[in-house]
Amino acid sequence: MAELFQFELVSPERQLLSEQVAEVVVPGSEGEFGVLKNHAPFISTILPGILKVRSEAGGWDEYFVRGGFADVAAGGLTVLAEQAVPVGEISREQLDEAIANAQEDVADAKDDASRQKAEMTLGQLKDVVEALKKA
Amino acid sequence: MPSLKDLRNRIASVKATQKITKAMQMVAAAKLRRAQEAAEAARPYAERMGAVLANLAVAFEGRDDAPKLMSGTGNDQVHLLLVATAERGLCGGFNTNIAKLAREKARSLLKQGKTVKIICVGKKGYDALKRELGQHIIKTIDLRSVKHVGFNNADEIGREVLSMYDDGEFDVCTLFYSTFKSVIAQEPTSQQLIPAHFEAGSSDEGAGANAVYEYEPEETEILADLLPRNISVQIFRALLENAASEQGARMSAMDNATRNAGEMIDKLTISYNRQRQAQITTELIEIISGAEAL
Numbered sequence A: 001m002a003e004l005f006q007f008e009l010v011s012p013e014r015q016l017l018s019e020q021v022a023e024v025v026v027p028g029s030e031g032e033f034g035v036l037k038n039h040a041p042f043i044s045t046i047l048p049g050i051l052k053v054r055s056e057a058g059g060w061d062e063y064f065v066r067g068g069f070a071d072v073a074a075g076g077l078t079v080l081a082e083q084a085v086p087v088g089e090i091s092r093e094q095l096d097e098a099i100a101n102a103q104e105d106v107a108d109a110k111d112d113a114s115r116q117k118a119e120m121t122l123g124q125l126k127d128v129v130e131a132l133k134k135a
Numbered sequence B: 001m002p003s004l005k006d007l008r009n010r011i012a013s014v015k016a017t018q019k020i021t022k023a024m025q026m027v028a029a030a031k032l033r034r035a036q037e038a039a040e041a042a043r044p045y046a047e048r049m050g051a052v053l054a055n056l057a058v059a060f061e062g063r064d065d066a067p068k069l070m071s072g073t074g075n076d077q078v079h080l081l082l083v084a085t086a087e088r089g090l091c092g093g094f095n096t097n098i099a100k101l102a103r104e105k106a107r108s109l110l111k112q113g114k115t116v117k118i119i120c121v122g123k124k125g126y127d128a129l130k131r132e133l134g135q136h137i138i139k140t141i142d143l144r145s146v147k148h149v150g151f152n153n154a155d156e157i158g159r160e161v162l163s164m165y166d167d168g169e170f171d172v173c174t175l176f177y178s179t180f181k182s183v184i185a186q187e188p189t190s191q192q193l194i195p196a197h198f199e200a201g202s203s204d205e206g207a208g209a210n211a212v213y214e215y216e217p218e219e220t221e222i223l224a225d226l227l228p229r230n231i232s233v234q235i236f237r238a239l240l241e242n243a244a245s246e247q248g249a250r251m252s253a254m255d256n257a258t259r260n261a262g263e264m265i266d267k268l269t270i271s272y273n274r275q276r277q278a279q280i281t282t283e284l285i286e287i288i289s290g291a292e293a294l
Helices: A092-108 A112-133 B003-061 B095-109 B122-138 B151-167 B200-210 B219-293
Strands: A003-010 A015-021 A023-028 A031-033 A042-046 A049-054 A058-071 A076-086 B078-084 B117-119 B137-141 B172-180 B186-194 B214-216
Touching: A003 A049, A003 B003, A015 A049, A015 B003, A023 A042, A023 A058, A023 A076, A023 B003, A023 B186, A042 B219, A049 A076, A049 A112, A076 B003, A076 B151, A092 A112, A112 B200, B003 B186, B078 B122, B078 B151, B078 B219, B095 B117, B095 B122, B095 B172, B095 B200, B117 B122, B117 B151, B117 B172, B122 B137, B151 B186, B151 B219, B172 B219, B186 B200
Parallel strands: A003 A076, A042 B214, B078 B117, B078 B172, B117 B137
Antiparallel strands: A003 A015, A023 A031, A023 A049, A042 A058, A049 A058, A058 A076, B172 B186
């Protein structure tokens, strides 16, 4: 049995999750990373994507997260996401809206750096849509 | 002396007003609970954000490559005041107090020869400020159509402020709102958004752990990503606090109004009864003296 640690998923509007979990896989900005108990202290920004949580029982719960960061401290893992929705609850419209926003950002970008960033976000969102279609 | 009919009409009208204020009080109470819950639900996010930023800020203290949002533009000539108020009135001193605080700040800045720009979030703030500071108001953001303030509302305002900052339209941004202390106490508050200030106290506990933190990507990049988000988060928090304060203020204002109306009804009823008695007495005297005269 895997050891448990405290995991909190917080969006600006509410705290979605605060419980003991076995493992969390976070879509970090420099690649996905998994967190188990006693992970080294670590802060990473996150990309739009699917965050996976393995509970004590062993089943995986999936959440769509967008914008924010993950904070691994001695006490556990906290993910602060601008938007966090359980995958079951997410609707196509919400994703479409996010994609439309990202496309606007690409169009509005003033310099190369911000355009590159916006395009990355857009690509990520499209990947998420693809992943959800398969599921 | 008003006639009996006038008094009756006035009593009826005050009673109608009392019914309205009572209903408004009850609506405000129901809304207050929801607003309070929303404000409390948002607190963990803002707190964690603040803690992480404070940790990062310590690392950047005194360094030249600190992001502009933290170190500022180097001067403080142009001030942007972001005044968040309610969209509706009838909530006691709520809007007035925020406007007063903002106005005082604007006055002292103008006296020092600084340039002041004002963005009003909420119609009532604009109404209160336009007479004296009308030429400084550059924008009014209307949230009247928004029933429950969502993060995207705050994010929109945040983005706007940021793009103005990037264009060099102001040096210092201060946010005005009302902190929700309790149903009867709301405190108008000003908070400096840009350049960002972090309380040293909150970083103390994290300072030890901070030494071994790893960052991915680099600190600079994380900070550049988080600081703009933090602006939106702070605005969001202010809007939620404001929403709760507004309902609290309205509730107590309407409670007072209901009580006042009750007192007024009592007074009017007494004078109505007196006058009725007086009329009856006069009539009796007339009848008796008429009978005696026969």
